[in-house]
Amino acid sequence: xxxxxxxxxxxxxxxxxxxxxxxxxxxxxxxxxxxxxxxxxxxxxxxxxxxxxxxxxxxxxxxxxxxxxxxxxxxxxxxxxxxxxxxxxxxxxxxxxxxxxxxxxxxxxxxxxxxxxxxxxxxxxxxxxxxxxxxxxxxxxxxxxxxxxxxxxxxxxxxxxxxxxxxxxxxxxxxxxxxxxxxxxxxxxxxxxxxxxxxxxxxxxxxxxxxxxxxxxxxxxxxxxxxxxxxxxxxxxxxxxxxxxxxxxxxxxxxxxxxxxxxxxxxxxxxxxxxxxxxxxxxxxxxxxxxxxxxxxxxxxxxxxxxxxxxxxxxxxxxxxxxxxxxxxxxxxxxxxxxxxxxxxxxxxxxxxxxxxxxxxxxxxxxxxxxxxxxxxxxxxxxxxxxxxxxxxxxxxxxxxxxxxxxxxxxxxxxxxxxxxxxxxxxxxxxxxxxxxxx
Numbered sequence: 398x399x400x401x402x403x404x405x406x407x408x409x410x411x412x413x414x415x416x417x418x419x420x421x422x423x424x425x426x427x428x429x430x431x432x433x434x435x436x437x438x439x440x441x442x443x444x445x446x447x448x449x450x451x452x453x454x455x456x457x458x459x460x461x462x463x464x465x466x467x468x469x470x471x472x473x474x475x476x477x478x479x480x481x482x483x484x485x486x487x488x489x490x491x492x493x494x495x496x497x498x499x500x501x502x503x504x505x506x507x508x509x510x511x512x513x514x515x516x517x518x519x520x521x522x523x524x525x526x527x528x529x530x531x532x533x534x535x536x537x538x539x540x541x542x543x544x545x546x547x548x549x550x551x552x553x554x555x556x557x558x559x560x561x562x563x564x565x566x567x568x569x570x571x572x573x574x575x576x577x578x579x580x581x582x583x584x585x586x587x588x589x590x591x592x593x594x595x596x597x598x599x600x601x602x603x604x605x606x607x608x609x610x611x612x613x614x615x616x617x618x619x620x621x622x623x624x625x626x627x628x629x630x631x632x633x634x635x636x637x638x639x640x641x642x643x644x645x646x647x648x649x650x651x652x653x654x655x656x657x658x659x660x661x662x663x664x665x666x667x668x669x670x671x672x673x674x675x676x677x678x679x680x681x682x683x684x685x686x687x688x689x690x691x692x693x694x695x696x697x698x699x700x701x702x703x704x705x706x707x708x709x710x711x712x713x714x715x716x717x718x719x720x721x722x723x724x725x726x727x728x729x730x731x732x733x734x735x736x737x738x739x740x741x742x743x744x745x746x747x748x749x750x751x752x753x754x755x756x757x758x759x760x761x762x763x764x765x766x767x768x769x770x771x772x773x774x775x776x777x778x779x780x781x782x783x784x785x786x787x788x789x790x791x792x793x794x795x796x797x798x799x800x801x802x803x804x805x806x807x808x809x810x811x812x813x814x815x816x817x818x819x820x821x822x823x824x825x826x827x828x829x830x831x832x833x834x835x836x
Contacts, residue, residue: 483579483580530559683785
């Protein structure tokens with residue numbers, strides 16, 4: 398072999414060695430980051446979890462010093478074969494950790510004494526790897542070092558920050574790159590979810606990066622179109638006997654074309670009358686008990702804060718939000734979840750009134766985004782609980798009808814025993830029939 402050939406071979410071997418070392422170093426880096434975020438156990442956890450979970454921060458802007466807090470749960474069985482799901486709560490300004498995780502679809506629910514957690518047998522991590530995100534900055538444990546940041550939140554900035562979060566989170570958890578991915582959420586996440594889906598789509602088209610393998614999204618009792626949502630709310634409140642004939646007429650006169658977030662003083666006045674007439678009810682679950690405490694007084698302002706927490710069943714607890722406030726303010730809980738100690742010193746809240754009251758841009762309708770994403774090939778599921786008066790089923794139906802989509806299957810009754818079911822003889826949960834039994 399000539400001297401030149403030997404030099405060429407040595408150069409190739411050197412490059413291979415360098416690239417191999419770099420790959421090993423990169424692998425070591427993300428594995429180390431994952432391990433730092435791992436949560437071995439949370440305070441008041443009197444049971445062993447069969448799944449791994451992680452919590453921490455992802456910086457979305459070095460310039461602003463902005464970081465979003467997440468809590469991620471791997472699927473209870475075979476996580477490598479399960480899809481990745483992101484859950485977002487609404488508000489705007491409400492915590493996905495408090496509501497989506499701690500009260501609704503997460504594996505850990507908060508005990509009534511606010512000092513521990515118990516397992517939720519209906520957790521979505523039975524069928525998916527689920528990621529809960531506190532967004533935008535200023536919500537929950539998420540923060541910004543720029544003082545005016547939480548005063549300038551809006552739809553557009555929230556979508557941009559959430560996209561940055563996802564791309565950086567996947568660098569920390571690269572085993573989920575390319576994994577089948579779905580966005581989910583409720584109430585004001587009716588804006589967050591399709592807007593983030595649109596941002597992901599445009600990121601794909603601009604960069605060619607397909608590490609976020611978005612397949613579809615699902616939204617519940619979702620704010621979708623201000624006109625149709627208002628029309629459906631007023632009709633629902635009137636037909637369920639919550640408001641008077643006169644208030645129903647005034648709502649349709651002064652509020653029908655109003656923005657949900659930036660309503661006029663005249664509309665706000667009528668909304669306050671409607672709340673007074675509705676009385677001491679849980680607006681998110683009108684036939685279930687209310688939380689009998691001074692804490693509950695702020696919850697019954699109908700249509701003032703767009704989240705959904707109502708749940709039916711023998712184990713229904715109307716004070717779950719109160720329990721979360723106690724638990725997530727515990728110093729030992731914040732330490733276990735790797736919360737920034739500077740943030741942990743301030744009072745943790747389920748919802749931020751500062752963010753809600755200073756919300757910037759809010760689209761009057763996201764129906765045009767639905768059309769764009771349907772053409773893109775995404776699967777979309779809109780569902781609506783029938784006892785929620787904040788964004789009721791009537792609003793959802795009017796918004797869906799406004800899309801003017803063809804009907805592919807006739808209306809029919811759904812029976813839950815053919816939907817999600819648990820079999821103690823089999824690992825995990827099974828979604829046997831997404832259409833439901835018809836009779």
